[in-house]
Amino acid sequence: MTSSGQGKWRGKMSAAGCLSYLCLSENLADVWFTFKDDSDARLPAHRFILQMRSEVFEKMFSRAYQTSEVITDITVDDVSRDVMELLLRFLYTDELYLSPDNAFNILYAANKYMLDGLHEQCAKYLVNQVDAENVCDIYEKVKGYDLDNIVSLTCLEYIRRHAWKVFKTGKFLNITRDTLSAILDSDILTGKEIEIFKAVKKWAEHQCVLHEKQTTPENIQSFVGDTVYKVRFPLMSIEDFIEEVQPSGVLSDEHNLLLHQYISQKQEGDTLFEGKFSASPRNGGVLTEQIFNCYPNPTCVPGGCDQAYLMTIMTNEDIHLHSLKGPLIRYIEAIEIHKQRRVDVTCLTYDNRMLLLESRDIWVPIPYKSGCQENEEIVFTDDILLLPTDYTHIRIKLWRRLPGIEGRQISQAIATRPGKRARGARRQGAEPMVRVVRATNMSLIIQKTTVSLELIPPGINQISFR
Structure with missing residues (x-):
């Protein structure tokens, strides 16, 4: 045991401060880590701290004590000096410095020395780093030492839900x-x-x-x-x-x-195949979100529903639009799409959205299938890919205008004064009516993807992505 540290280094330090001071210090050290690939490196440590923090070290020193063996050097052949320094810093102080370059190695060391707390922090870090470019690499590297498969399952889930992106990466080809x-x-x-x-x-x-x-x-x-x-x-x-x-x-x-x-x-709906191949449809990882619409029922809108609406969707990551659901569905005649590059649009004002709504040549019909009337859902049959570089505008056209709540059903104070037209609604002439004055906007988090919905039409209460 080194005695050179005997002195007044303790001062008024707390227990945490003393442990931080002793980390990687030869003061009171009674064991050293040596490295097979770096013969000159020696890291000082303290048996009591190691045994207190790690079951592996506790068993190691207990066996040595029972056989009267004195362990002063611990040779490490599968963990680098840099990683061991970070591991010791965590054992003494709970401090951890993770980066893409060291996270896998620290995760391995945490697994080797049965440090559950360290393992959990590494796992959370890697999970937060997952994207289409690195998910395959992360999955392959953590296999075998991912406690409870936290990272592995997250990676597989990400790949399955973002397959169209992952399949395009070079890392996918190396799995x-x-x-x-x-x-x-x-x-x-x-x-x-x-x-x-x-x-x-x-x-x-x-x-x-x-x-x-x-x-x-x-x-x-x-x-x-x-x-x-x-x-x-x-x-x-x-x-x-x-x-x-x-x-x-x-x-x-x-x-x-x-x-x-x-x-x-085969006939439509066939799901049986005599052989090893499966005919069961994949549901595409459909993720459904509820919309808290200002007007959940399109027939109860003050002044009625106009015959065309414009909804804008923005996202920070690629995602597919799958379906829309709600009582408005039974009145829909057509759904169309138009995309604008964000770099080409300085600001999405109400006026330029109305110009888009009235435009004729820019809209492309979206094919879809609808279930029974009671289901009130339409599922898009083509892949509608929403990109972070675009404003995606959805024009919903109804086969007739819905009258909604009559003027006499609205308080006299509202019914007798001019109202504002609903944002996203097409102008319907000069007939007297009380206009909708509220529009529904929402932001959703879909598997780490942020989706913003603006000017959601009345009667759309659920949206699904995949």
Whole structure:
């Protein structure tokens, strides 16, 4: 034990202050960490602190005590000096300095020395760092030492819900086949099945290049292996199957024939397939949010509902619009879309939105399907991708104007004075009516994605994304 620290270093320091002072100090040190890859490095420590904080060190020193062995050096061969310094700093002071460069190594060290608190902080840090570019890399690196699979499950969830983005990254091409299989297993994987297939094919071709093999059908099938059964070919259209799948070499001749027969003869709603391939639809990771509309019932709007409305959607990350729900649905004649680049629009004023609403040539119809009248929901059949670079305007046209609450049902004070037209509503001529004076705006957090909705029409009470 070093005695050079005997003196007045304690002063009026608190217990926390003394521990901070002793961290990485030779004062009172009775054990040193040495490193296999850095023979000159020696980090001082204190057995009592190590045993107090880590079950691994407690067992290590207890065994040594029972055998009368004196441990003065602990050689570490799988943790660097820099990481061990950060780990010791955490043991003594609870301070932690995480960065993208050290988080994985600290997570590994936390797992090795059974430091649950440190592990939890590293896991939270990595979870908050997840995005489309790094999610595959994070998932692969934490496998095997992710306590309770906190990071792994978060990564898989992110990949499944943002597959259309992740599949485009270079890191996706380097995942293992086991990881690819785990992704394809999901019932909530986003995107069309043909796009999922293209991603698998691209991954297999990249594996051929990595292993210096030709991209022949045999080699592609070898790398894909049984993971091919995780692609739900029965969900594809016959056109996609003939044009993309059959020439690719991913499937054997037997599978090509079997699937071709099924897809060409299947009826809408078929979910059964005799074979290893699944015909169960993926729900695309639909995430539903309630809208607290100022006017939840379109027939109870003061002055009535106009015949066209403009709703604007903004987002900070790519996300797909899936469906709208509410009593207004039964009156909808058409839904159209127009996108504006944010860099081209200095400000979205009420007047320029009204100009958009009245414009004729800029709007593109959105195909959708609607359920039964009681369900009051429409589901968009095409991918409506909302981008952070755009203002996405949705024009909702009704097949007739809804009269709403009559003037006599409104307080006389309101009914006898001119009202303002609802924001987002089209002008309806000069007929006497009490206008809607409130508009519904909301911001939602969808799986770490912020979505802002402006000028939500009356009677739209639920929105879904994926």
